Amino acid sequence: MxxxxxxxxxxxxxxxxxxxxxxxxxxxxxxxxxxxxxxxxxxxxxxxxxxxxxxxxxxxxHPEPDEAKQAELIRRAKIELPSKVQHYAKLMNLYPTGLKITSARTRFGSCSGKNSICFSWRLMDYPEPAIDYVVVHELAHIAHKNHGPQFWALVERYLPDYCARRAMLRE
Structure with a gap:
């Protein structure tokens, strides 16, 4: 039992x-x-x-990182994610109202109804193409609040290989 x-x-x-x-x-x-x-x-x-x-x-x-590794991932997230968001926001012409770094364990990113974006610092432990995918994915939610065909078409327009990038998050 x-x-x-x-x-x-x-x-x-x-x-x-x-x-x-x-x-x-x-x-x-x-x-x-x-x-x-x-x-x-x-x-x-x-x-x-x-x-x-x-x-x-x-x-x-993916074991829980020790304190030093966690501090390094948070530091990198605070430096790298805002510039990635800025780059893709300009490219996509979709601008978030805010950006937060969180300790979320179950999702790498989220976009609120008010277009504020959150990213987990844990994302920084993945390859750069996977990080870029999450950034584009969350920015696409500013235009489409669901995972419908228009949402995926928008993601694909900026990342034609998004399926391979997304797979990196599952490995």
Whole structure:
């Protein structure tokens, strides 16, 4: 049997999640019988085992940097990202209202509804073409707030090889 953390709430469905840290969380309705939850976990054991292995290999491939390495990545992000944003913003004629460097773990960049862009300093641990891809991707969100065909056409106009660059982020 798989060990899991049970979170009950006012929901109607059962769900299982494997966190980046390798914890298994099962979310269940408040009054659902324990045997039904256990049966659900048993039915999803194969998926949970695969997800745990996947998270373990991701952590091994990208371990948390020590303090010195983290400080260096933050320093580089503060120097390099604003100039990259400026370069591509001018090229694309899309200008963000703000730029922040964050410690986000689950996304390399984001663009708010008010066109302010955030980048994780963790992005700086990836190859330059991948960094440029994230910059162009977030700037494209100023024009298109979704991942529809027009969004991808805009990204492709400035980075025809964006698929290869994006793949670098997954390696």
């Amino acid at each position: 798989i060990e899991y953390e049970l979170v009950r709430s006012k929901r109607k469905t059962l769900a299982v999640q494997v966190t980046r840290e390798g914890r298994v969380i099962v979310r269940a309705p408040l009054r659902l019988a324990k045997y039904r939850i256990e049966r659900f976990v048993a039915e999803h054991t194969d998926w949970i085992v695969r997800a745990l292995a996947d998270q373990q290999s991701r952590r091994a491939a």
